[in-house]
Amino acid sequence: MKNKHFKRRLKVHKEGYAILLSLMLLLLVINVVFYFQSPNQLVFICNLVVSILAFSFFFYFFRNPSREAYIEDSNLVVAPADGRVVVIEPTEEYEYFGGERRIQVSIFMSVFSVHANWYPIDGVVKYVKHHSGRHMAAYLPKSSHENERSTVVIESKSKHQILVRQIAGALARRIVTYAAPNHACCINEHMGFIKFGSRVDLFFPEGTEIFVQMGEQTRGNETIIARLPD
DSSP: OBOSOOOOOOOBOGGGHHHHHHHHHHHHHHHHHHHHHOSSHHHHHHHHHHHHHHHHHHHHHTBOOOOOOOOSOTTEEEOSSSEEEEEEEEEEEOTTTTTEEEEEEEEEEOTTSOOEEEOSSSEEEEEEEEEOOBOOOTTSTTHHHHBOEEEEEEEETTSOEEEEEEEEOSSOOEEEEOOOTTOEEOTTSEEEEEESSEEEEEEEETTOEEOOOTTOEEOTTTBEEEEOOO
């Protein structure tokens, strides 16, 4: 199930500006050295090709497609991230809800996914907290409470609270979260960014209708993944 309309326009995410600039300067210096010092032209050409491929990968990783969702039902929840659904199950959430029963949906993001994270619903941010932790593979179940992570709780217009958790993976070394307590938030806005492989967990109230299935691919700010109870 998709939203009614969206726009696509590719650009680089602001979290990649410094990294891409530094990488470009480094590769430029390396290629200049190879150009003047390499014994033959083939070595320089090979190094140039590798440099172009490396820069292209990082440019692709920090891509920031422009997606605008138009949704009339305020109880519909949009996917906060690109990736693959790896968990749909009832569970107990202890960090914020004190063991209350919730429905968990988790989206695993590979290094080839868009790594910007969107707010999944319009509302008000009630809670934000960053936790230091390990860097296990993000698809493992225990990564949800043992890995480095950032938790955001949003209260919807209908007063339902959903928890969104950004989780670092084996390669991810930095989670960026823009959310701030008591600030209004809405779909089409970025909630944060996770660098190099990661996962996003969502915890919904019981009675939420889930639209995605295990293994399904999601697109951030585009795929409708759930509907909160009336």
